[in-house]
Amino acid sequence: MDKLNQTAEIIRVRFAPSPTGYIHVGNARTALFNWLFARQKGGVFVLRVEDTDIERSREEYERNLIQDLRWLGLDWDEGPDVGGNYGPYRQSERLELYHKYAKQLLDEGKAYYCFCSPEELEKEREAALAEGRMPVYSGKCRNIPRKEAEKRRAAGEPAAIRLKVPDEGIVEFDDLVRGHVEFDLKLIGDPIIVRSNGMPAYNYAVVIDDALMNITHVVRGEDHVSNTPRQILLYRALGWQPPVFAHLSMVMGKDNTRLSKRHGATSVDQFRREGILAEALCNYLAFLGWSPPEGHEVLRLEELVRLFDLSRVSRSAAIFDYEKLHWLNRQHIKMLPAEKKLELALPYLQETGLVGTEVTPAQMDWLKKAIEILIEGVDKFSELPQKFSLLFDFEPEKLDEEAREIIGSELAKKVLAAFIQKTAGLQEFNYEIFARITGEIKKETGVKGKDLYHPLRVALTARASGLELDKFIPLVEEGARLNFPKSILSCLVRLNRIKTSLNL
C-alpha cells in the first residue's frame, strides 16, 4: 500500500486500451486519472496498445485512439508513436516476450499444457453453474507429464497453457481506492495464460507488460477487480513484485446501466464533433468519482493536475450527467478569448453554409462580434448555427403564435404604424436612429418598456424572442453589407417585408 511513500522510485503508470473502435468516455476517464496521477507525481505516463485480439483490432483504430487522447490534452512519455526504453508498446510486437516467460513457467512446473476443448470446458462450466458453484477449471490436465504433453503437441493436438494456482489460501491486495480486498483461492481456477493459437491471454500479457515496463501503479476500471488475484498469482509465480492497484468505479447511464450509445454520445470523438471543449470534458470526467477538497468545480487541466488525489476517489459508480457536462462546457467557453471562440465556431457555421470557405477579414471581424454575443447560454458549439439563424433568417410569413399575439394587440399596431411611418424614406438605419425614433414614439404615444420593444422585435426578427435590439440592430446592419453566402437582410428591408406581410 505504501509503495507510494516508501520508495524514491519514479512512479510509472500506463493506459492500455485495445484498439477496437473509438475511445469511450469511461476509458477516457481512466486515461485521465492515470495521466493526472503521473503528472502530479512527476511520474511517467505510458501508452500501451493491447491488440492481441486479432479479430477486433484494426490499425486505424490505433490512430483514432491517439488522436482522441491528444485532443483531450493528454500526452505520454512512452508509447507506440513516441517510443521509449521499455518498448515495444504494442502487444502484437511483444509475442516473443510472452513466449519466453511462458516457457520459463512451464520449465519450472508452474504452468502446464491443457488439452481440454472449449466445448468440454463449456459443459463443465454449465454444470457448475447449475449446481450453484462458481465455475472453476477442474485441473484435469494439471498432471499430464511434460513429456507426454510435448508429444501430443508435436502430434498436432492443440493446447493452451495454464498457470497452476494453489488450491487453498487467500490472495489479498490493498487497493488505493477500495482498500483491502481478498479472494479465496478455492474460487480461482488455473487461468489460461497462452491460448491454443499461441496468443497470450489478457491476464497474462498485462502482467508481463506491466512488470517489464516497470509499472508501479495500475489504475484501471472496476471491471478488473476480479482479474487482480489471478494477476497477482502470476507475479508471484514469476517472482516479481506486483504493482499498487487502484480500481475506478464504472460510469453509468441515467438508468443505472453501463453507459452506452442509447444514453447519447459516449465516445470522445462524438463530444469533440458536437463542440464540447476538451478542457470541459476533462473537467467533467475528473469529477466523475473525484472531487477536490476545496469547492471550486470549474477547473483547467493544470488545476486538475495540482488538486488530483487518488485517495479521494469515490468507490461507488457514477451516472454520466449530460446537463452538468454542458454547464461546465459553458463555463469553459466563457473563459475562452474571442479569437479562440471564433476559431472553434467557424467550422460549424461553414458546415451549415451560413459562412463560405473563404472568409473576408471584414466577415471575420463581424463573426467574432456575433459569436461573442450569441454564444451566451449555448451548451456546445454545434448549437451555434441554430442561434445564428436569428440573424440570417427572416420569415414574417411564419410567425409563431407567441409572435402573432405580441404583434396583434392594439398597442402594438399603434407602435408599428408609428415606427413604419417614421422610417419611411430612410436610406440608412442604425441603432442611433432606432433609439431616436423609439424615443419619439414613447413621447408621442406614452407607450414604453415591453409594450414598445416587443412588437418592434417581432417586426425586425419575425420571432418572439431573440437578442436585445441594441445588440441585434448593429449586427444585422453590419452583416447585411458583408455578402455572406446567405445574405442578411437589413432592418429597413425587414420592415418592408413585415409591412406587406401583415398588411400594415
Place this chain on the structure above:
RNA sequence: GCCCCUGUCGUCUAGCCCGGCCUAGGACAUCGCCCUUUCAAGGCGGCAACACGGGUUCGAAUCCCGUCGGGGGCGCCA
C-alpha cells in the same frame, strides 16, 4: 447461482478512517424573486438526502451485524 465491490438531495459529491463542531455543506437540475428591451446569462432565495432493521454508546451519516437495492466478475474477450 456463486464471488467481489458499493449504497448521503433527481444527479455528481463533502462529511465517514479519527463518533458530538451535521439544524448534513457545495455543484448541476428544478422552483421562486431580483435585474432587464422577451428569452438566456448574472445575482439572491426555496425544495430536496444519511436505503432499511437491529445493536454498541450519554451521543451514530460516522463503529458492528443483518436485510434489501445497485454494479462488476465468473471466457482459449480485453
